[in-house]
Amino acid sequence: MITPALRWRRSSRSGDTNCVEVSHNLDAVRDSKQPCIQLGVDTRRLLDAVKNGRFVR
Template sequence: MSTALRWRKSSRTGSADCVELAWPAAIRDSKHPAPTLRAALAPLIAAVKSGALDPRRTPPDAWS
């Protein structure tokens, strides 16, 4: 993975323990920055915003 990625941490995090994103396709744990996960972030962000991944709204067995 390129070191040129610009990692962003949520401004709402209260500690260093969070997930960081680098657009367009990388996710990492701020506590353990390596390894990173390559993923299509746009669909993930859309699912989070819509509430589709909220277990209170959708049972986990329906996430596939």
């Protein structure tokens, strides 16, 4: 089975050299400096956890 190529977007606040990109369907993230390394993630769940303060020290 052939997996379609992901489309990526970055924050408008990102600089030119340091950036985390998220796939358009929110199921993967990557570092713009090393785009071949991608991390599959349930981004919606992660964002919910951040918004709810689960990562506050």
